[in-house]
Amino acid sequence: AERTLRLSLQVATNHPVGENIVYFADQLEEISDGEMNVEIYDSAQLYKGSEIPQAVSSGAIDMGLVLIDEFAGTIPAVGLFSVAFMFPSYEVLARAADPESPVRQQIDDLILGTGSRVVWWQDYGPVQLLSNGAPLVSPEDMKDKKVRVLGKPSGDFIKAVGGVPVKIGGSEQFMAYQRGTVDIGMTGTTAIKSRKLHEVMDHVTISNHAQTEFLVVMNDALWQDMSEQEQSWMTEAARAAEMKMREETKTKNLDAQKFLEDETDMTVTTLSDAQIEAWRAAAKPAIDTYIESAGEAGQELVDSVRALY
Amino acid sequence: MTLLVVVLCLLVLLFSGLPVAFSLAGLGTLMLMFKGLPVIMVAQNLHGALDNFILLSVPLFLLMSNILLKGGVGRDLFDAVQSWVGHWPAGVGIAALLSCGIFSAISGSSVATAATVGTVAIPEMTRRGYSRSFTLGLLAAGGTLGILIPPSIPLIVYGVITEESIGKLFLAGIGPGLLLLGLFSAYAIFYSVFTSAHTPSPRVSWAERRTATIRALPSLFLGATMIIGIYSGAFTPTEASAVGAVLALIIVIYPLRTFTWSLFFDAVRKTVATTVVLFLVVIGAKIFGKAVTLYQVPAQVSQLVDTHVSSEWMFLLIVAAILLFIGLFLESLSMLLIMVPVLLPTVLGLQIDVIWFGIFFVILIEIALITPPVGLNLFVIQAVAKTKLATVVRGVTPLIFLMLLSVLLIYLFPAIVTFIPSL
Amino acid sequence: MKSADNRNPEGAEKSAPLNTLWTVIDRIGTGCAAISDVLVIAIALMLFGEVVARYLLNMPTIWTQDVAVALQLWFTYLAMAYVLRHREMIRITAVVSLLGPNARRCIDAFSLLVVIAFSLMAVYYATDIMLESIRLGRRAPTMLEMPNWISELPVILGFALLALQGVADLVRIPYRPAPEFTAADEAAD
Numbered sequence: 001a002e003r004t005l006r007l008s009l010q011v012a013t014n015h016p017v018g019e020n021i022v023y024f025a026d027q028l029e030e031i032s033d034g035e036m037n038v039e040i041y042d043s044a045q046l047y048k049g050s051e052i053p054q055a056v057s058s059g060a061i062d063m064g065l066v067l068i069d070e071f072a073g074t075i076p077a078v079g080l081f082s083v084a085f086m087f088p089s090y091e092v093l094a095r096a097a098d099p100e101s102p103v104r105q106q107i108d109d110l111i112l113g114t115g116s117r118v119v120w121w122q123d124y125g126p127v128q129l130l131s132n133g134a135p136l137v138s139p140e141d142m143k144d145k146k147v148r149v150l151g152k153p154s155g156d157f158i159k160a161v162g163g164v165p166v167k168i169g170g171s172e173q174f175m176a177y178q179r180g181t182v183d184i185g186m187t188g189t190t191a192i193k194s195r196k197l198h199e200v201m202d203h204v205t206i207s208n209h210a211q212t213e214f215l216v217v218m219n220d221a222l223w224q225d226m227s228e229q230e231q232s233w234m235t236e237a238a239r240a241a242e243m244k245m246r247e248e249t250k251t252k253n254l255d256a257q258k259f260l261e262d263e264t265d266m267t268v269t270t271l272s273d274a275q276i277e278a279w280r281a282a283a284k285p286a287i288d289t290y291i292e293s294a295g296e297a298g299q300e301l302v303d304s305v306r307a308l309y
Numbered sequence: 310m311t312l313l314v315v316v317l318c319l320l321v322l323l324f325s326g327l328p329v330a331f332s333l334a335g336l337g338t339l340m341l342m343f344k345g346l347p348v349i350m351v352a353q354n355l356h357g358a359l360d361n362f363i364l365l366s367v368p369l370f371l372l373m374s375n376i377l378l379k380g381g382v383g384r385d386l387f388d389a390v391q392s393w394v395g396h397w398p399a400g401v402g403i404a405a406l407l408s409c410g411i412f413s414a415i416s417g418s419s420v421a422t423a424a425t426v427g428t429v430a431i432p433e434m435t436r437r438g439y440s441r442s443f444t445l446g447l448l449a450a451g452g453t454l455g456i457l458i459p460p461s462i463p464l465i466v467y468g469v470i471t472e473e474s475i476g477k478l479f480l481a482g483i484g485p486g487l488l489l490l491g492l493f494s495a496y497a498i499f500y501s502v503f504t505s506a507h508t509p510s511p512r513v514s515w516a517e518r519r520t521a522t523i524r525a526l527p528s529l530f531l532g533a534t535m536i537i538g539i540y541s542g543a544f545t546p547t548e549a550s551a552v553g554a555v556l557a558l559i560i561v562i563y564p565l566r567t568f569t570w571s572l573f574f575d576a577v578r579k580t581v582a583t584t585v586v587l588f589l590v591v592i593g594a595k596i597f598g599k600a601v602t603l604y605q606v607p608a609q610v611s612q613l614v615d616t617h618v619s620s621e622w623m624f625l626l627i628v629a630a631i632l633l634f635i636g637l638f639l640e641s642l643s644m645l646l647i648m649v650p651v652l653l654p655t656v657l658g659l660q661i662d663v664i665w666f667g668i669f670f671v672i673l674i675e676i677a678l679i680t681p682p683v684g685l686n687l688f689v690i691q692a693v694a695k696t697k698l699a700t701v702v703r704g705v706t707p708l709i710f711l712m713l714l715s716v717l718l719i720y721l722f723p724a725i726v727t728f729i730p731s732l
Numbered sequence: 733m734k735s736a737d738n739r740n741p742e743g744a745e746k747s748a749p750l751n752t753l754w755t756v757i758d759r760i761g762t763g764c765a766a767i768s769d770v771l772v773i774a775i776a777l778m779l780f781g782e783v784v785a786r787y788l789l790n791m792p793t794i795w796t797q798d799v800a801v802a803l804q805l806w807f808t809y810l811a812m813a814y815v816l817r818h819r820e821m822i823r824i825t826a827v828v829s830l831l832g833p834n835a836r837r838c839i840d841a842f843s844l845l846v847v848i849a850f851s852l853m854a855v856y857y858a859t860d861i862m863l864e865s866i867r868l869g870r871r872a873p874t875m876l877e878m879p880n881w882i883s884e885l886p887v888i889l890g891f892a893l894l895a896l897q898g899v900a901d902l903v904r905i906p907y908r909p910a911p912e913f914t915a916a917d918e919a920a921d
């Protein structure tokens with residue numbers, strides 16, 4: 001091949017996000033007729049997700065997979081997708097994350113400022129709340145409970161509803177729930193299934209309160225170095241991978257939800273519109289915190305999302 | 310071909326006396342340069358390898374056991390156990406083994422366990438007429454339990470590499486730890502029946518038992534707190550280590566009254582120095598591991614295994630043989646850090662339980678600790694007893710076979726490993 | 733602590749040129765190790781306090797984990813030079829312990845040269861990384877949002893100290909008794 005790109009991802013290639021990257025690599029090789037190919041280093045052999053922003057922008061690795069939130073410390077505005085109850089439905093999310101959407105373009109530009117170019121987005125689906133004994137119907141159920149959080153935006157949300165945020169890593173999650181280190185869990189629908197969390201938590205509340213978005217980023221200097229032909233091959237393959245992922249994610253999440261309902265002892269609780277509204281109102285301070293730390297860009301992004309409702 | 314050259318270079322560097330950490334890091338850096346890969350990657354790892362909350366439990370578990378060590382806990386524990394079982398036929402030997410087991414629950418290291426218990430138990434066993442080589446072998450092997458019974462530094466590092474739960478790994482070590490303790494004790498009893506040159510210690514009075522036990526109680530309590538605390542989820546392993554360090558300090562200050570500032574600062578300095586030494590090897594291995602990954606070595610190994618090895622038992626047999634071989638020469642943590650990243654893709658591919666594999670690996674590391682020419686526990690016991698290496702080696706040989714037997718047993722009955730974490 | 737200085741059967745230490753300078757470097761290393769001691773104690777107390785805060789007060793802090801991890805980087809890298817001077821690093825000595833005194837000196841010099849070269853490379857790239865973090869305002873995406881440079885700086889300081897200590901030890905090799913390599917050098921686990 002004329003050009004080989006090295007790509008680092010922290011999950012295995014049989015994980016849905018990893019499968020999508022393999023699909024991209026195959027597409028790129030096919031479209032470019034073998035002129036371009038991708039060497040994939042999976043399972044965090046090279047980098048943890050948190051190391052990717054620095055590794056890609058410095059050129060230590062050509063491309064990498066990263067959770068969008070990993071940029072949120074440096075650029076608070078990109079934490080948008082983890083702000084609780086920002087996206088009322090899957091349709092609004094799809095519109096906001098579409099390659100042509102102003103929300104998406106603004107975030108891509110902010111990230112480009114760090115030397116990393118966003119190649120495509122991978123929807124990984126909504127985040128839910130887990131509990132033992134009773135479902136979490138209203139925000140009052142969170143009062144003084146210890147809740148697993150993933151990062152700053154989810155921590156702000158839990159504080160806003162009166163819970164106590166505790167940071168627990170993905171691999172310690174199962175034990176933390178089993179042994180009651182935290183009272184309430186938080187994770188994606190598909191992860192409940194893959195990490196067997198239904199064995200240790202008996203209720204899941206479909207809160208859909210935040211979205212997991214993975215980004216595939218690339219060193220911008222390398223992008224500039226590519227010919228127009230190469231850039232257009234990349235764009236085409238990336239677009240194909242992104243659309244495939246978006247279609248599959250919705251089905252996969254609903255399937256996982258159905259699996260939990262039918263095949264496990266877990267009780268799945270969905271919320272009515274009025275109940276969601278109560279959660280949204282309770283979580284409002286978290287949106288204010290987001291706008292406060294993200295400044296003008298944050299306000300603009302919130303307005304753009306609301307325009308899509 | 311590449312693989313062969315890399316392995317050869319590494320061996321030359323290692324045997325040149327260059328510190329292991331810099332052999333790994335230096336060779337890794339050269340490999341990146343040779344292929345024109347960005348060297349900035351090395352510097353990122355210097356930061357990234359230690360930017361890890363789980364690794365924090367390493368210095369804190371070390372701190373806990375160093376404080377207790379300087380506070381004279383080894384003597385207290387051994388005296389207490391001996392007051393209960395010392396008058397049995399193989400009593401003093403069993404007391405030494407049980408002390409190793411208990412001390413393992415408050416120490417993450419095999420070397421510390423062997424040194425602490427060895428210092429008090431070797432003179433006592435020698436005085437009671439046990440043969441020199443039997444005594445030294447028993448303690449060298451008993452000391453290796455330090456890394457199987459939780460807490461365990463190699464298990465922490467294994468959990469960090471494989472992203473498995475440290476809590477689960479710790480719990481998984483308990484069953485096989487007790488199994489080995491049982492096998493070793495059976496051997497000690499068997500040996501006592503067939504040789505009679507030694508005398509049990511006299512039965513002690515209930516009053517003496519009570520005094521000795523009360524003195525050991527705080528350390529027993531601490532060991533129990535660690536295991537129950539992790540098991541119940543009261544705290545994560547890292548927090549358990551911090552709780553343990555603070556409790557250890559309290560114990561030596563009040564009930565034991567052996568605290569002095571100079572002993573305390575010695576314990577802290579020893580902790581810092583050992584942590585730096587260990588972490589540098591972790592970092593070096595990480596850099597080397599990444600270079601090896603970019604040379605596609607793990608993929609090649611996986612492929613090799615895929616084409617030639619069809620079953621789980623064959624793979625495990627090969628891994629065991631390789632680990633036994635490199636364990637003759639390589640220090641324990643380096644074995645883990647170099648081999649696990651290379652083997653992990655295949656382990657996952659064959660759907661071997663990653664927790665079980667961790668315990669399997671650690672038992673093989675334990676064996677490496679007592680096989681010559683490079684076996685840290687052999688050196689420690691040799692130094693404590695001021696004797697020839699050959700004497701220790703002779704005594705430890707039967708116990709190596711018992712450890713191999715335990716590997717076979719956990720393969721045939723995986724529940725020995727998986728039962729406690731599943732409760 | 734083992735001391736590298738006084739376990740020699742083959743002659744006493746002679747004073748090297750610029751001896752004061754090398755002694756000052758030794759002292760800096762020891763001073764930094766003392767800072768590391770304090771940091772380790774601080775980490776233990778902080779994490780213990782966190783458990784207490786969570787269980788007794790139901791008030792976990794948002795900063796303990798992040799600060800403890802940053803301190804871990806600081807205490808490790810600050811104490812590296814001390815560990816080098818005291819020859820505590822794990823090395824395989826089975827072969828080199830068989831060599832004569834001058835060969836052992838050469839072996840030691842080779843080790844120090846590798847350490848110095850690696851350290852200089854590390855300082856160069858780590859500085860690059862830290863300057864970029866400051867320029868972009870990189871922060872961790874956690875509740876505390878700690879700036880990245882805080883935990884990147886100790887890498888630079890630590891390896892700069894290590895390089896200095898390496899030079900100080902290298903220069904003094906000819907004036908010192910030949911190093912002895914014993915099995916104990918491999919002991920740490």
Ligand code: NA
Pocket residue numbers: 412413414415416417418454455456457458459460461
């Ligand atoms: Na242990």
Ligand code: NA
Pocket residue numbers: 636637638639676677678679680681682683684685
């Ligand atoms: Na060995």
